[in-house]
Amino acid sequence: MKNQGHKIRAFSAWVFVLIAIAVLSNCGKKETPVEPGDAYERGLSLFKEGFYGLLPQGKTNEAMETFKRAEESFRNAAADKKHAADSHRYLARIYSIRKQFPAAADEYRKAIEIEPENIDNYIFLASVYVRLEKYDEARKTLNHAKTLSREAAVVGLIEDLIRKIEERSRPAGA
Secondary structure: OOOHHHHHHHHHHHHHHHHHHHHHOOOOOOOOOHHHHHHHHHHHHHHHHHHHHHHHOOOOHHHHHHHHHHHHHHHHHHHOOOOHHHHHHHHHHHHHHHOOOOHHHHHHHHHHHOOOOOOOHHHHHHHHHHHHHOOHHHHHHHHHHOOOOOHEEEEEEEHHHHHHHHHOOOOOOO
């Protein structure tokens, strides 16, 4: 039994040495550029880790660090037309989580430029405008979104959102 513990410690030390060699061999080397598609997948993985894994556990600082890495990946991925709209949407979500609402609005507007038919982008942009207390902009954005759908349920949802914004934006006692 004593001999087995010694073998485990020796093996652990050997693994540590291998890891150290691998890390040190990469010192001073430039990181291999990541292809835009790979950057998107990495950003998505990091976002999910932060949003679904760390935030619910109350690990806010770790989540913010993870979002910072995801942000960098999505910035790189935005150059890829295949992932550009999604990358801008995820950047907007990250900025919204950080309460950086002007930056979130910019990213949603970029997503709208790429996918003007995507109603969700308008709804999310309107929610950011509400956080910025830009109620007129939120209403205009949602009214435009209404014109994009022929589905009564979607139009009804958007009209409900507009009503809620109007209620919220009324001066107290009006």
